[in-house]
Amino acid sequence: MEEVKVSKAVISRLPRYYRYLEELLNNGVERISSQELSEMMHVTASQIRQDLNHFGGFGQQGYGYRVENLHDEIGKILGIDRITHLILIGAGNLGQALANYTNYRRRGFCIEAIFDKDPAKIGTEVYKIPVRDINELETYIAEHPVDIATITIPKEQAVLVADRLVKAGVKAIWNFAHTDLAVPEDVAVENVHLSESLMHLSYKLKAREEEKKR
Amino acid sequence: MEEVKVSKAVISRLPRYYRYLEELLNNGVERISSQELSEMMHVTASQIRQDLNHFGGFGQQGYGYRVENLHDEIGKILGIDRITHLILIGAGNLGQALANYTNYRRRGFCIEAIFDKDPAKIGTEVYKIPVRDINELETYIAEHPVDIATITIPKEQAVLVADRLVKAGVKAIWNFAHTDLAVPEDVAVENVHLSESLMHLSYKLKAREEEKKR
DNA sequence: TAGATTGTTAATCGATTAACAATC
DNA sequence: TAGATTGTTAATCGATTAACAATC
Numbered sequence: 067m068e069e070v071k072v073s074k075a076v077i078s079r080l081p082r083y084y085r086y087l088e089e090l091l092n093n094g095v096e097r098i099s100s101q102e103l104s105e106m107m108h109v110t111a112s113q114i115r116q117d118l119n120h121f122g123g124f125g126q127q128g129y130g131y132r133v134e135n136l137h138d139e140i141g142k143i144l145g146i147d148r149i150t151h152l153i154l155i156g157a158g159n160l161g162q163a164l165a166n167y168t169n170y171r172r173r174g175f176c177i178e179a180i181f182d183k184d185p186a187k188i189g190t191e192v193y194k195i196p197v198r199d200i201n202e203l204e205t206y207i208a209e210h211p212v213d214i215a216t217i218t219i220p221k222e223q224a225v226l227v228a229d230r231l232v233k234a235g236v237k238a239i240w241n242f243a244h245t246d247l248a249v250p251e252d253v254a255v256e257n258v259h260l261s262e263s264l265m266h267l268s269y270k271l272k273a274r275e276e277e278k279k280r
Numbered sequence: 281m282e283e284v285k286v287s288k289a290v291i292s293r294l295p296r297y298y299r300y301l302e303e304l305l306n307n308g309v310e311r312i313s314s315q316e317l318s319e320m321m322h323v324t325a326s327q328i329r330q331d332l333n334h335f336g337g338f339g340q341q342g343y344g345y346r347v348e349n350l351h352d353e354i355g356k357i358l359g360i361d362r363i364t365h366l367i368l369i370g371a372g373n374l375g376q377a378l379a380n381y382t383n384y385r386r387r388g389f390c391i392e393a394i395f396d397k398d399p400a401k402i403g404t405e406v407y408k409i410p411v412r413d414i415n416e417l418e419t420y421i422a423e424h425p426v427d428i429a430t431i432t433i434p435k436e437q438a439v440l441v442a443d444r445l446v447k448a449g450v451k452a453i454w455n456f457a458h459t460d461l462a463v464p465e466d467v468a469v470e471n472v473h474l475s476e477s478l479m480h481l482s483y484k485l486k487a488r489e490e491e492k493k494r
Numbered sequence: 495t496a497g498a499t500t501g502t503t504a505a506t507c508g509a510t511t512a513a514c515a516a517t518c
Numbered sequence: 519t520a521g522a523t524t525g526t527t528a529a530t531c532g533a534t535t536a537a538c539a540a541t542c
Contacts, residue, residue: 131500266294341522501538
């Protein structure tokens, strides 16, 4: 039972903690102190303890944290202790890249259908996942569990499909289209704006060049 | 000539401003006030003005901002007013998806080579871009301008390739591997951790479900 | 028990918002 | 000129860091 309000900044750090704990777990490390973890991750030990305590005391004074326990607890907080059903909208390069991401499954993410409007693709399979007609979207959602819909189609169509997804009752959208989606409050959207990410990198590169000149 | 220190938070918002200004430009809008933009973008007008003034006064009292001018100025700040040479490491699904991103070119990003270790891929082309042997990486970099290297290979190899890139003099890495890269201070890294993004979405979905129960 | 390290409070730092004088 | 809207300062808010008592 977590606290009422946890800040966005804290949440955004949880997946990274999870990644490092998974690594430690794979390396057979049993316990870790906030100090050790802080050195690995290049964040302050204080922040780690503060972050984790938003969700309860996972550690033990004088000992530190049990890696497996902390890993599992963060997994629970992130909701990856259960099966999450995904569908992909768009069987293009990016959609295919995501379909092939076998690691997801390990964390409970199962991609169960891909939708496209291209007749040449409909009826084929991408990494064993059937490509369906986008017209069947609503029927499919009515008949199958869908937790997350991933959008990898151009922005104009993305906006229309997002509306259809919302109407069909989907509550989470992973959006790769280069646009913001307007959805009701009870629908979660996570944007992956690759072109913005690249521009950000361009800025950093330029800033470092200018630094050097001085 | 911008100010010495601009906060990370401000920088991370610039690409989104750029996207909205591009949209306005395409729609033939000539001027915009911080108030109007704030309503479109769902941020405060105060924040917009504060953000922009880190880089100089682009507006005009009583009038607002000229869309084209502001668009171009932000483009300059982001370093997309010039040609940026990219190479891709990894010709897998994700690498191909990025290679096919024609929109980049419009913003000065040119993908000029792809590297892979798979003999079946070496010598072929992906969207007109030649796939080269990863062994030729250093030779290629010595002979061609490379501003940004994109990494879309598994993490173990990614760490090794990143070291090679740094040694070869590359100053910016767009990293899609599921790991953090250790690089010198003068090398810029932008991470796109898709699995972390998906976990974040999983959290939001779960949080909304719990909200509803109450 | 003594030592180590957490959980948590208090202090600092930074970022956002509000307000308004400057000015086009 | 009068109205509008910026640029900028001050006030608020939130997040990070430091410190240390609690406790394993």
